[in-house]
Amino acid sequence: MKKKNEGKKLNIVRLIIVFAIFAYVLISLINLFLDPVNKVNIVQGKISDEQSVEGYIIREETVLNTNNVSDIILSKPEESKVAKGQVVGTYTSKNNDSTRKKIEELDVKIQSALQEQTDLYSSDTKKIETEIEQLLQDINNSNEMQKINQKYTEIHTLLEKKAKLSGELSSSGSYINELISQRNAYEKELNESTDYIKSTSSGIVSIRVDGLENVLRTTELDNITYEMLEEYNLRTDEIVAIDTKKIKIVDNYYCYLVTNIENNKYNEKIEEGKNIKVRFNIGNSETINATIVKVKENENSKTVFLKISKNVEDLILYRKISFDIIWWEYEGLKVPNASLVIEGQNTYITKLKNNAEYKVLVKVLKQNNDYAIIDNLNEEDMKKLGITEQQLGGEISIYDEIKVQ
Numbered sequence: 001m002k003k004k005n006e007g008k009k010l011n012i013v014r015l016i017i018v019f020a021i022f023a024y025v026l027i028s029l030i031n032l033f034l035d036p037v038n039k040v041n042i043v044q045g046k047i048s049d050e051q052s053v054e055g056y057i058i059r060e061e062t063v064l065n066t067n068n069v070s071d072i073i074l075s076k077p078e079e080s081k082v083a084k085g086q087v088v089g090t091y092t093s094k095n096n097d098s099t100r101k102k103i104e105e106l107d108v109k110i111q112s113a114l115q116e117q118t119d120l121y122s123s124d125t126k127k128i129e130t131e132i133e134q135l136l137q138d139i140n141n142s143n144e145m146q147k148i149n150q151k152y153t154e155i156h157t158l159l160e161k162k163a164k165l166s167g168e169l170s171s172s173g174s175y176i177n178e179l180i181s182q183r184n185a186y187e188k189e190l191n192e193s194t195d196y197i198k199s200t201s202s203g204i205v206s207i208r209v210d211g212l213e214n215v216l217r218t219t220e221l222d223n224i225t226y227e228m229l230e231e232y233n234l235r236t237d238e239i240v241a242i243d244t245k246k247i248k249i250v251d252n253y254y255c256y257l258v259t260n261i262e263n264n265k266y267n268e269k270i271e272e273g274k275n276i277k278v279r280f281n282i283g284n285s286e287t288i289n290a291t292i293v294k295v296k297e298n299e300n301s302k303t304v305f306l307k308i309s310k311n312v313e314d315l316i317l318y319r320k321i322s323f324d325i326i327w328w329e330y331e332g333l334k335v336p337n338a339s340l341v342i343e344g345q346n347t348y349i350t351k352l353k354n355n356a357e358y359k360v361l362v363k364v365l366k367q368n369n370d371y372a373i374i375d376n377l378n379e380e381d382m383k384k385l386g387i388t389e390q391q392l393g394g395e396i397s398i399y400d401e402i403k404v405q
Contacts, residue, residue, distance in 0.1 A: 045334030
């Protein structure tokens, strides 16, 4: 009887334990449903403090002298690099379309007359014909006016040479020579009315001229104010229009960006000689180095002059752009600010492992509005805080799962 009672008591204890476990699991599930744990993984990442601004481009650029009457024919593609003294374009002082047409018509007549001379089969004439065909093919494959003009000159020389051979071998050679003489006269007339534009310095060719080239110069930084720049009413990120009658050379080694920053939290970061980074919203989106070379104090703001020496070519089409100033960047173990718990002078994160939570003491190396770069405390950190290793609560590492508040 005694053993039977003891068995009943043991079963009751077992039922109580099972019921308690079931209740605990049920309550945990309910709590998880009502208040689910937000969690993320620690990652190796980068954070920064950035500010979006607008600014004007100040560069060294020279508008080349032309007659400003006829359209310019570029000898080099726009935005290509040229050396000092190189021909970059041509223009004519009067309308030469009719003269060019007459030259083309004479070329056709000369070539037809030569082809009709079936009695000419010398190796010299065959060689000349092959060379002319090759030059014509080169002209079709080229888009540089200087090279095209050079090829046409070579063709004319070969035609003259072939005509002389025709005169020696055929009675019709005199007719061909007469055509060539007419062509020479027209070509002389054309050359006398054509001017070649040469670069006065090395740089980038551009025909996007806005009239500010001689005003917004790199030598005029002391005289440039942001109020003055605003008076030009330029649109941000608008491409400068093409001027068919003007051509300029742009220094591609450096330029300046002038922006205005209202008095705010960034003011303490603005100082001459400071190296920062910028990112354009046009062209190449990579971050590039910039240096604050001049700061002008205003009543409620500062006008900042930034010098850049990379990706200057990306800005040639513009006068005013939007860009980001990156005041600082930092890389390390990246976590959301919402995962940090601050208690007095200590900062913790809640590490999740094997369905358990561990409160781990960490240090914040850098922080912006959304994220922080953190690390484990070292011996010196613990000494300053007056704590022991046992009080850290463990360590953190990349890919650890942590709780977000």
